[in-house]
Amino acid sequence: MYVAVKGGERAIEASWRLLDKSRRGDTRLAELSVAQIREQLRLAVARVMTEGSVYDEELAALAIKQAAGDLVEAIFLLRAYRTTLPRFGYTQAIDTEAMEVERRISATFKDVPGGQLLGATYDYTQRLLDFALLAEGDAETDAAATPASIQAAQCEVEAMPRVVTLLDKEGLIEQERPAPDAPEPGDLSREPLAFPASRATRLQNLARGDEGFLLAMGYATQRGYAHTHPFAGEIRFGTIAVEMELDELGEAVEIGDIDVTECQMINQFAGSGEVPPTFTQGYGLAFGHSERKAMAMALVDRALRAEELGETLASPTQDIEFMLSHSDNVEASGFVQHLKLPHYVDFQSELELVRRLRAQHGAEGQDQNQGKSQDHDQQEQAA
Incomplete structure (x- = not known):
């Protein structure tokens, strides 16, 4: 269980604003639209829909945009939204x-x-960068x-x-083939x-x-x-x-x-x-x-x-x-990523434990050295 850290609301809100600014990028460039992501990043959209368990290309594209291209974060966003949707029933198995x-x-x-x-596949293409894609403007799409x-x-x-x-x-x-009595x-x-x-x-x-x-x-x-x-x-x-x-x-x-x-x-x-x-x-x-x-x-x-x-x-x-x-x-x-959350109390307890163990280790080492020194003195006296 993690106790909420109070007093950081303003810092968190500032982080949100910085995130929006970072996601938008250079404002001199046209903003990437959800429609563009849906149509031109179709493979990324397919992955987000599959692992997000929601077949909706527009929502998947929106999640990708909101996550600034982080597909795992986009999948998380889509799954979270999925939990708010009503369940009407089940479709028949597709053939x-x-x-x-x-x-x-x-x-x-x-x-x-x-x-x-x-x-349409990359299987038969050479894996070479196509610098023609850097050119401004697009080919005719009609x-x-x-x-x-x-x-x-x-x-x-x-x-x-x-x-x-x-x-x-x-x-x-x-x-x-499914068994007749299969659940x-x-x-x-x-x-x-x-x-x-x-x-x-x-x-x-x-x-x-x-x-x-x-x-x-x-x-x-x-x-x-x-x-x-x-x-x-x-x-x-x-x-x-x-x-x-x-x-x-x-x-x-x-x-x-x-x-x-x-x-x-x-x-x-x-x-x-x-x-x-x-x-x-x-x-x-x-x-x-x-x-x-x-x-x-x-x-x-x-x-x-x-x-x-x-x-x-x-x-x-x-x-x-x-x-x-x-x-x-x-x-x-x-x-x-939960490791990024505050673990101050846990770490302090670990810190105290390590300090105590080191102190014990040092004391035991000192006792051993003293014991060795006494043995050495006794051996010299005997000699």
């Missing part, structure tokens, strides 16, 4: 196979039903400036079955994390988890700390309809569209007991265009299934409690 795909690739098969769609071929491609919508269905036809991969998944945004945690809870936690943490842990699984060999079965990004069942109508109605990124990792599995060797899956899903997050999530998800699949638990990446308890950047940031 990602019905996604209007903008980008879809597979590293397991060259030719897949529906084809490979490269879409529809006339977009090549007709790209406009036509954006209008085409084609159903694309999952890549894993190719393996499923031969029975070579597990299919994750409804909990809501981690309203219920505290508890152990043992179901896979549904784990996936919720990973979706809200810090991208950097998941990336590092996903990287660790590839370096041998989970004993799995992953293949990117499919990564797809696009738009999907969200439906909600209304009691007044007695049926589900479409309430909007959202952009999501989905990743299915395919992993080797040697089998156990009566289960023959097969492929298993790791799964990742994130708001917006968030491929790195979805891939890292899928890698960690598969690692956390070790006990379920009868594999040896040999690394932290397979430890459910460790991973889930330390993946949340809001909690981690708060716990680390």
Whole structure:
């Protein structure tokens, strides 16, 4: 428990004013608008929405602006706002196979039903600074400036079955179909994390988890700390309809569209007991265009299934409690940054303890030196 420090209200208010001034920057330059952030920093917006657990591009952009680009702070702001929103109900589970795909690739098969769609990605660019972006003014942004071929491609919508269905036809991969008597998944945004945690809870936690943490842990699984060999079965990004069942109508109605990124990792599995060797899956899903997050999530998800699949638990990446308890950047940031709060009383007690121990140490050392000196004198007298 921390006791509020009184007398510092004026200093805190001055700090707020300095923060506003620092965030605004040079007033001779045009202020960055929320609309600009939403449209031009879309990858940052996607991360804030995913880890903030709110799909609202405008609010995510506002949080980024308010946080001066600190995405972890922006995520904190969005989550805090989320707690003030009323809960109307739950939508139906989205069917990602019905996604209007903008980008879809597979590293397991060259030719897949529906084809490979490269879409907009940095994967095939050279990591060189583009100094042309320093030039004043922007390129034309109206529809006339977009090549007709790209406009036509954006209008085409084609159903694309999952890549894993190719393996499923031969029975070579597990299919994750919910059991008829499976309990409804909990809501981690309203219920505290508890152990043992179901896979549904784990996936919720990973979706809200810090991208950097998941990336590092996903990287660790590839370096041998989970004993799995992953293949990117499919990564797809696009738009999907969200439906909600209304009691007044007695049926589900479409309430909007959202952009999501989905990743299915395919992993080797040697089998156990009566289960023959097969492929298993790791799964990742994130708001917006968030491929790195979805891939890292899928890698960690598969690692956390070790006990379920009868594999040896040999690394932290397979430890459910460790991973889930330390993946949340809001909690981690708060716990680390609370060290900036006053700890005067705690430190004074530690200071007094160290002083007392040093005094005791010095007294004991002096007694030992005196004892050694007396022994030396006795030895000389005996000689």
